[in-house]
Amino acid sequence: MEVRVRYAPSPTGLQHIGGVRTALFNYLFARSLGGKFILRLEDTDRTRTTDEAVKNLYDTFEWLGVKWDEGPDVGGPYASYIQSERSGLYGKYALELVAMDKAYYCFCDSARLDRIRKEREDSKSSETGYDRHCRAVPAAEAASRAAAGEPHVIRLKIPLGEKTLFRDHLLGDIEWKNDDVNPDPVLLKSDGFPTYHLANVVDDHLMKITHVLRAQEWLPSTPLHVIMYRAFGWEHPEFCHLPMVMGQDGKKLSKRHGSTSVDEFRNQGYLPEALLNYVALLGASYEEGRDIFSLEELARLFRLEKLNKAPAVFDYKKLEWFNGQYIRLRSDAELAELALPYAVSGGLFGPAGTTPSAAQKAAFIAALPLVKERLSFLHEIPGKLGYLFSEPAIPAAEEFIPKKLDLARAIELLELGRALVSAMAGESDAAAEERVKAAAETAGAKLGDFMMPLRVAVTGSRVSPPLFGSLRILGAEKVIARVDRALGSLKNA
Ligand code: GLU
Ligand code: ZN
Numbered sequence: 001m002e003v004r005v006r007y008a009p010s011p012t013g014l015q016h017i018g019g020v021r022t023a024l025f026n027y028l029f030a031r032s033l034g035g036k037f038i039l040r041l042e043d044t045d046r047t048r049t050t051d052e053a054v055k056n057l058y059d060t061f062e063w064l065g066v067k068w069d070e071g072p073d074v075g076g077p078y079a080s081y082i083q084s085e086r087s088g089l090y091g092k093y094a095l096e097l098v099a100m101d102k103a104y105y106c107f108c109d110s111a112r113l114d115r116i117r118k119e120r121e122d123s124k125s126s127e128t129g130y131d132r133h134c135r136a137v138p139a140a141e142a143a144s145r146a147a148a149g150e151p152h153v154i155r156l157k158i159p160l161g162e163k164t165l166f167r168d169h170l171l172g173d174i175e176w177k178n179d180d181v182n183p184d185p186v187l188l189k190s191d192g193f194p195t196y197h198l199a200n201v202v203d204d205h206l207m208k209i210t211h212v213l214r215a216q217e218w219l220p221s222t223p224l225h226v227i228m229y230r231a232f233g234w235e236h237p238e239f240c241h242l243p244m245v246m247g248q249d250g251k252k253l254s255k256r257h258g259s260t261s262v263d264e265f266r267n268q269g270y271l272p273e274a275l276l277n278y279v280a281l282l283g284a285s286y287e288e289g290r291d292i293f294s295l296e297e298l299a300r301l302f303r304l305e306k307l308n309k310a311p312a313v314f315d316y317k318k319l320e321w322f323n324g325q326y327i328r329l330r331s332d333a334e335l336a337e338l339a340l341p342y343a344v345s346g347g348l349f350g351p352a353g354t355t356p357s358a359a360q361k362a363a364f365i366a367a368l369p370l371v372k373e374r375l376s377f378l379h380e381i382p383g384k385l386g387y388l389f390s391e392p393a394i395p396a397a398e399e400f401i402p403k404k405l406d407l408a409r410a411i412e413l414l415e416l417g418r419a420l421v422s423a424m425a426g427e428s429d430a431a432a433e434e435r436v437k438a439a440a441e442t443a444g445a446k447l448g449d450f451m452m453p454l455r456v457a458v459t460g461s462r463v464s465p466p467l468f469g470s471l472r473i474l475g476a477e478k479v480i481a482r483v484d485r486a487l488g489s490l491k492n493a
Pocket of ligand 1: 008009010042196200213214215218
């Protein structure tokens with residue numbers, strides 16, 4: 001039997017880590033078994049669905065490079081994949097259940113439902129949900145009242161006094177007392193629209209979904225769905241409720257912990273492959289002793305058996321580490337292309353938004369290898385490379401003075417360094433380093449001490465990308481001008 005799985009979001013907000021994890025696991029599962037991955041929009045709650053959310057859904061997965069085999073945009077044999085476009089189809093299934101005495105009409109208006117809620121609150125009753133009032137209305141009477149146009153919903157008739165058993169791939173055998181299941185949830189609303197429960201079960205059946213991989217928060221709905229499948233006489237898909245995703249404090253991941261929407265990560269300069277790789281590890285393992293996997297490798301290695309029961313902890317620092325790793329995995333040319341927009345918007349080439357001249361662009365491309373190993377984010381580039389594109393401010397004299405030395409010695413070392421610049425700017429970084437080493441030795445200075453005044457003069461900071469590469473990119477003329485400026489300021493200090 002062909003494996004068919006779906007991601008079935010209700011597009012009410014931005015795609016977040018949890019949703020992406022669900023989608024990704026479904027995708028990987030389908031790919032690992034040569035099955036189909038389907039996108040279905042569960043937009044039956046018309047008041048909460050928004051166009052922006054739908055757009056964000058498409059943008060997100062396009063950016064991540066995760067593609068479905070069937071879905072609203074690509075079509076497929078079970079179209080439409082948008083529930084609101086299928087709304088005419090669900091009513092008949094609800095009526096089928098009514099005819100089989102597995103569902104019933106409920107005529108309670110919102111005033112009555114509010115009243116019960118209020119009464120329970122006042123009496124501090126622990127009961128929640130519907131009080132099953134209309135279960136008692138004789139079927140024939142209910143049918144004629146509905147036929148006469150009395151407003152109604154259709155509710156599932158949960159078989160009381162029984163248990164519902166099903167197997168979850170991850171959690172094992174699950175047994176739920178029916179009396180503890182949401183009391184007779186609405187299947188069809190008074191406007192004829194289905195609720196999540198009805199549309200979800202009917203569509204999973206019609207779309208021949210074989211496995212439902214979804215977040216653990218849906219577990220309480222599953223007994224109800226199983227009851228419905230059995231009421232229809234349909235076989236239910238296999239269920240696998242995915243491990244929760246928590247913040248470091250053990251509470252469900254939320255905005256309190258930090259960014260949760262993919263848009264936020266994207267705007268912060270995360271690479272899609274870093275985010276995907278990290279999210280793929282949230283509650284699953286693939287191969288011992290390895291963290292970095294391409295999407296193709298993940299798809300080959302994914303197994304439900306390798307899901308963890310324990311909740312996954314979302315570690316922002318680890319994600320940052322992944323991002324750095326993926327930055328380093330890009331070729332210099334790819335990285336330059338990817339990073340250029342961040343450099344432009346970060347104001348590397350002039351006021352924010354300034355596009356680079358040809359010379360600036362060449363310098364940018366030449367400079368990226370200097371910082372590639374030190375980046376966690378692409379937006380850090382303007383901060384790290386700024387000194388190559390504009391004159392850094394001259395720091396206070398103390399900054400130039402190596403530990404245990406004094407101003408006079410710093411000036412002396414800087415002058416010695418200045419004398420080497422012309423020769424160094426034309427040679428390889430390794431040769432330049434040899435030259436400096438020799439000069440430091442002759443001057444009786446430690447290499448680091450020798451370089452410090454020069455580094456500060458050229459880059460404006462004690463901590464900078466590699467100095468020799470910087471000299472090479474800036475060229476002798478600019479470097480000497482900066483050194484002279486620094487010398488002037490130090491001699492006046
Ligand atoms: N529409 C539900 C959601 O928003 C789908 C849950 C399920 O996968 O059954 O997550
Ligand atoms: Zn009722």
